[in-house]
Each structure stands twice: as C-alpha cells, then as structure tokens.
Amino acid sequence: xxxxxxxxxxxxxxxxxxxxxxxxxxxxxxxxxxxxxxxxxxxxxxxxxxxxxxxxxxxxxxxxxxxxxxxxxxxxxxxxxxxxxxxxxxxxxxxxxxxxxxxxxxxxxxxxxxxxxxxxxxxxxxx
Amino acid sequence: xxxxxxxxxxxxxxxxxxxxxxxxxxxxxxxxxxxxxxxxxxxxxxxxxxxxxxxxxxxxxxxxxxxxxxxxxxxxxxxxxxxxxxxxxxxxxxxxxxxxxxxxxxxxxxxxxxxxxxxxxxxxxxxxxxxxxxxxxxxxxxxxxxxxxxxxxxxxxxxxxxxxxxxxxxxxxxxxxxxxxxxxxxxxxxxxxxxxxxxxxxxxxxxxxxxxxxxxxxxxxxxxxxxxxxxxxxxxxxxxxxxxxxxxxxxxxxxxxxxxxxxxxxxxxxxxxxxxxxxxxxxxxxxxxxxxxxxxxxxxxxxxxxxxxxxxxxxxxxxxxxxxxxxxxxxxxxxxxxxxxxxxxxxxxxxxxx
Amino acid sequence: xxxxxxxxxxxxxxxxxxxxxxxxxxxxxxxxxxxxxxxxxxxxxxxxxxxxxxxxxxxxxxxxxxxxxxxxxxxxxxxxxxxxxxxxxxxxxxxxxxxxxxxxxxxxxxxxxxxxxxxxxxxxxxxxxxxxxxxxxxxxxxxxxxxxxxxxxxxxxxxxxxxxx
Numbered sequence: 001x002x003x004x005x006x007x008x009x010x011x012x013x014x015x016x017x018x019x020x021x022x023x024x025x026x027x028x029x030x031x032x033x034x035x036x037x038x039x040x041x042x043x044x045x046x047x048x049x050x051x052x053x054x055x056x057x058x059x060x061x062x063x064x065x066x067x068x069x070x071x072x073x074x075x076x077x078x079x080x081x082x083x084x085x086x087x088x089x090x091x092x093x094x095x096x097x098x099x100x101x102x103x104x105x106x107x108x109x110x111x112x113x114x115x116x117x118x119x120x121x122x123x124x125x126x127x
Numbered sequence: 128x129x130x131x132x133x134x135x136x137x138x139x140x141x142x143x144x145x146x147x148x149x150x151x152x153x154x155x156x157x158x159x160x161x162x163x164x165x166x167x168x169x170x171x172x173x174x175x176x177x178x179x180x181x182x183x184x185x186x187x188x189x190x191x192x193x194x195x196x197x198x199x200x201x202x203x204x205x206x207x208x209x210x211x212x213x214x215x216x217x218x219x220x221x222x223x224x225x226x227x228x229x230x231x232x233x234x235x236x237x238x239x240x241x242x243x244x245x246x247x248x249x250x251x252x253x254x255x256x257x258x259x260x261x262x263x264x265x266x267x268x269x270x271x272x273x274x275x276x277x278x279x280x281x282x283x284x285x286x287x288x289x290x291x292x293x294x295x296x297x298x299x300x301x302x303x304x305x306x307x308x309x310x311x312x313x314x315x316x317x318x319x320x321x322x323x324x325x326x327x328x329x330x331x332x333x334x335x336x337x338x339x340x341x342x343x344x345x346x347x348x349x350x351x352x353x354x355x356x357x358x359x360x361x362x363x364x365x366x367x368x369x370x371x372x373x374x375x376x377x378x379x380x381x382x383x384x385x386x387x388x389x390x391x392x393x394x395x396x397x398x399x400x401x402x403x404x405x406x407x408x409x410x411x412x413x414x415x416x417x418x419x420x421x422x423x424x425x426x427x428x429x430x431x432x433x434x435x436x437x438x439x440x441x442x443x444x445x446x447x448x449x450x451x452x453x454x455x456x457x458x459x460x461x462x463x464x465x466x467x468x469x470x471x472x473x474x475x476x477x478x479x480x481x
Numbered sequence: 482x483x484x485x486x487x488x489x490x491x492x493x494x495x496x497x498x499x500x501x502x503x504x505x506x507x508x509x510x511x512x513x514x515x516x517x518x519x520x521x522x523x524x525x526x527x528x529x530x531x532x533x534x535x536x537x538x539x540x541x542x543x544x545x546x547x548x549x550x551x552x553x554x555x556x557x558x559x560x561x562x563x564x565x566x567x568x569x570x571x572x573x574x575x576x577x578x579x580x581x582x583x584x585x586x587x588x589x590x591x592x593x594x595x596x597x598x599x600x601x602x603x604x605x606x607x608x609x610x611x612x613x614x615x616x617x618x619x620x621x622x623x624x625x626x627x628x629x630x631x632x633x634x635x636x637x638x639x640x641x642x643x644x645x646x
C-alpha cells in the first residue's frame with residue numbers, strides 16, 4: 001500500500017520530519033565528534049579574539065548602521081507581498097482576466113511603494 | 128491516517144533509507160565539489176591543482192576531512208559559547224533540509240515495491256525550498272554575532288542583508304514560472320516539462336534572474352562579500368576552527384549543489400532525458416528511473432562547473448553595487464517578467480479581454 | 482491515543498515551553514531563537530490541521546523575515562549593559578493590568594465559543610493553497626486590495642523612520 005499517493009495530507013510532512021531528525025542527529029554528532037578529537041592546548045592568547053593581531057578595543061556588540069535595518073524592514077514588506085502572489089499563481093488560469101485585473105491593481109500599489117522608496121533614496125547605499 | 132502510517136514499518140524504512148541516501152549524496156557531491164573547485168581553478172590558471180593524494184588528487188577531500196577533524200576546536204573566551212556552537216550547526220542543518228522535496232528520479236522497483244525517488248512530494252515544494260532558504264540566514268547571523276568579533280559581525284550582517292535582498296527577486300522570478308506550471312510541487316513541474324518541453328524555452332529571463340539570485344544566495348563569487356578577505360579578514364567564520372569551520376564551508380558547497388539541482392529541476396527538465404519519450408519507452412522502470420537520475424546529475428554537474436567557472440573568472444562586486452543590482456534592477460525586472468508572462472498565458476488561453 | 486494526538490501534545494509542549502523561555506530569558510538573542518522554535522511548533526500545528534500554506538508562510542514570513550528583522554534590531558542596539566533600562570513601577574502595573582484584560586477577553590471568547598463549530602483535526606481542504614487562492618481572489622478580493630494600501634503606508638513609515646531627510 002502506498003499511502004502518500006493519496007491527496008494532500010499532513011502525512012506528506014512525515015518524511016520531512018524524518019529528514020529533520022536525521023539532520024539534527026548528524027549535525028550534533030559531527031560537532032560532538034570533532035570536539036572530542038583533536039588536541040586541547042588552550043592558552044589565553046589563542047582564545048582571544050582575532051582582529052588582525054591588533055588588540056581588541058571594547059567588543060563587537062556595537063550598534064550597526066541603520067541602513068541594514070532599513071533593508072530588513074523593506075524585505076519584510078516585500079516578502080509578504082511576494083507571498084500573496086503564490087496563491088494567485090496557482091489559480092490564475094481559472095481566475096482569468098478578472099483575477100489579473102485585481103493583481104494588476106495590487107502590483108500598481110507595489111510599484112508605487114517601490115517608486116517612493118527609490119525616490120526617497122532608501123535603496124541608495126552610499127549617502 | 129497518521130497512525131496507519133506509523134504502523135507501516137516498510138514505509139518508514141523506505142523513507143529513512145531514502146533520507147540517508149539523499150543526505151549522503153549531498154555530502155559526497157559537496158566533498159568532491161571542493162576537489163573540483165581546486166581542479167577547475169588549476170585548469171583556469173594553467174596549473175595542475177591537487178594531484179598528490181591519490182590518482183588525480185581524488186583522495187584530497189578525505190585528507191581535508193581528516194585534517195579538519197583532527198584540528199583543535201577553539202571557542203574564543205569572549206564569544207557566546209552556546210550560540211557559537213549553534214551557528215555552524217544551523218547553517219549545516221538548513222543546507223541538509225533542502226533535498227527533501229527534490230525529485231531525484233521517477234521511480235524504481237525493488238522486490239515488487241515501487242519506490243519514488245523523492246523523500247516527500249509536497250504540494251508546496253517550491254515554497255518549502257523558499258522557507259529553507261530563508262532559514263539559511265540564521266546560521267550566518269548567529270555564528271557571526273556569537274563570535275564577538277567586529278569583522279565577523281560586519282560580515283554576518285552583510286551576508287544576511289544580501290541573502291534577504293536576493294530572496295525577493297528569487298521569489299518573484301519563480302512566480303512567473305508557476306504561471307506556466309500551475310503547480311508548486313517539484314514533481315509536478317518536472318512532469319509538466321516532460322510533456323511541454325523545458326521551462327527554459329518559455330522563461331529565459333526568469334531563469335537568468337534565478338541564476339543570479341542563486342549565486343547571491345550561495346555567497347559565491349561575484350557575490351561573496353560576506354567572505355571578502357581584503358575587507359573582512361576571513362568573513363563571518365573568522366573565529367571558527369576544526370569541523371565547525373568545516374560545516375560553514377561545507378554548507379556553502381551543499382547549497383551550491385542544491386541550487387544546481389533546483390535550476391536543473393525547475394528550468395531544465397529535472398530527471399527528464401532529452402529527446403527521449405519516457406512514457407512510450409518499454410524499458411524496465413528501474414533502469415528508466417536510474418537513467419533519469421543520471422540525467423539530473425549530469426545537468427547538475429554542468430551547473431556546478433558553471434558556478435566554478437564564474438568564480439575564477441569574474442571579480443567581486445562592491446557592496447553598494449550588489450544592493451543596487453538586487454533591489455533596483457532584479458526586483459523590477461522580475462516583476463515585469465511576471466506580468467508579461469501572465470498576459471501572454473492569458474491571451475493564449477482566453478484571447479484579448481476587449 | 483492516536484499518533485496525531487501524540488504529535489499534537491509534543492508540539493503543544495514545545496510551543497508553550499519555548500514561549501515561556503522567550504519571555505524569561507535575559508539575553509534578547511536567546512528570546513528570538515526560542516521564538517523561532519515556537520513558530521516552528523505552531524507551523525507543526527497548522528500542518529496537523531491541513532493548513533499547509535499557512536504553515537509554510539508562517540515559517541517564511543515570521544521565522545524567516547520578521548525575526549531576522551528582530552535580530553537586526555538587537556544588533557543595532559547596545560547589548561553590553563547587562564542591566565535592563567530602569568524599571569518603572571507604574572509601567573509594570575499598567576502592563577500587568579493590560580495583560581490581564583487581554584487574558585480576560587481571551588477566556589471570555591473561549592468560554593462563549595461553540596465547541597461543535599470547531600472542526601476536527603485535518604478535516605477539509607480550505608487550508609490548501611489552491612482553495613485559499615480561489616477564496617482570496619474572488620470573495621475576499623477587496624480586503625486583498627486594501628492590504629496593498631497597508632503595505633504602501635508601511636513602506637512610507639519605514640522610510641520616514643530609517644531616513645534622516
């Protein structure tokens with residue numbers, strides 16, 4: 001009996017869970033093995049942070065540039081918009097021109113937003 | 128339903144074998160990619176490349192693995208120790224998970240039991256891949272932050288920004304493909320291509336966009352800014368040693384392998400053998416399945432070689448150029464490609480609306 | 482107890498445990514990581530209910546996008562000072578009151594809900610992406626368009642916050 005030939009059911013995710021469990025075991029095992037193999041001769045200099053041989057001043061937990069934050073927040077917005085296209089793509093033949101009109105309106109707003117952030121210079125990396 | 132699956136030991140055993148096989152294939156191909164990378168680099172730079180360990184240096188990956196295992200495992204004193212170990216683990220785990228939805232071949236028959244060469248044919252296969260790619264960001268970010276090294280942190284944030292920026296264009300270029308296939312299942316996409324011809328014929332621009340995004344997602348040259356040695360010493364894995372470093376490097380090669388398989392599956396017919404009608408053939412299904420697997424691997428190896436060829440040919444982008452390309456060029460292009468594809472398909476289906 | 486129920490209980494325990502860990506960790510990076518585990522457990526629940534699209538989108542959008550943003554924000558902040566900002570007694574009581582009100586509303590909603598309306602586990606296909614698309618682009622097409630305006634305003638907000646001029 002081949003159960004997965006049935007329609008879309010949660011059972012399809014069972015093999016994924018098996019692969020996940022296998023992946024976790026594999027990764028944990030490898031890290032543990034490599035931890036026990038190999039020499040252990042720790043010195044304070046060796047365990048120090050390497051910054052090109054220059055002594056570290058302060059530590060790395062310092063504020064980063066805001067532009068990375070801006071990229072991340074724009075990514076969240078655009079990502080959600082992209083996700084909306086997936087259900088459409090699967091039904092788009094049966095939805096015909098009416099569905100396409102709805103999506104065109106959505107894309108217009110998408111482009112309007114894109115044009116706005118483009119003109120405002122939010123995508124410009126060098127200030 | 129689920130209970131009957133649990134009691135179906137043969138089913139569980141089949142899937143477990145398949146999982147082990149699929150993960151091992153990924154690891155072996157990644158291992159030999161490191162060898163091939165050096166061989167290709169050697170060929171392009173007119174030198175022999177690795178040739179001491181075994182015939183043609185074929186044992187080189189094993190020598191590397193033994194070396195990485197026997198190196199001292201350093202956890203810097205100023206790092207966050209738990210997250211420092213978690214980082215490479217997450218990177219490797221995300222790399223290993225992609226292969227679950229890829230159809231490696233049609234099916235083979237062992238002892239009267241049909242075995243589909245796919246761990247799970249999810250209805251949402253493409254979205255699943257997308258989700259795993261999204262998870263790949265964490266390995267880099269956690270590892271870079273936990274190192275407590277300024278270079279690592281900068282590289283990690285660079286890498287994460289780059290990955291998320293190119294994910295958008297990647298998602299949009301796939302939607303144009305989905306208009307043609309009408310399914311998110313990777314198996315369904317391959318079967319559709321066997322009937323209607325490869326998707327590359329209908330989606331050349333979409334493929335190009337996907338290719339560029341795949342390069343960026345794998346942190347491969349020309350997009351290897353998280354590992355830009357001249358700016359960041361060594362990149363986000365600067366503080367790592369031993370197999371943890373090995374995991375980061377390995378995850379990258381597995382990702383390259385997986386993107387090659389994906390490109391072959393989505394745009395180049397997957398396990399479809401060119402100029403050969405599988406449905407009409409009278410071959411034994413097992414032989415046919417293995418031939419299909421061979422076809423997929425051939426396409427994949429060609430893509431991997433292309434990845435390497437590009438790496439040793441093209442110099443690295445500047446970071447602002449990279450962001451410009453991702454946001455200002457690829458994203459609008461992918462959107463326009465999507466709309467044009469939609470209009471063409473709808474006109475073919477229903478004619479003009481007026 | 483069937484296998485589905487066993488999975489349900491495991492997922493529930495993982496979800497609740499990691500949710501508690503989210504709010505009790507001192508280091509916000511750990512909180513974010515536990516939140517990822519919570520989202521994965523919730524996605525597991527969605528899969529059990531056959532809401533597959535929701536499960537994957539939950540991972541892509543919440544675990545893959547919003548939590549990356551959280552991590553970025555944490556890295557933007559200065560995490561060196563172990564001490565939290567000055568605790569305001571009034572704020573503490575106000576937040577406890579607000580949280581209590583929310584709990585009350587939730588309990589009231591659960592209390593008045595009709596149990597027979599709750600669908601059994603993985604009954605129906607409305608959670609599948611094709612069914613969802615049909616509903617979204619026919620019945621709910623107007624809310625769908627309104628979300629695009631919402632996105633536009635969110636973009637304006639992000640640019641106003643992130644850009645100086």
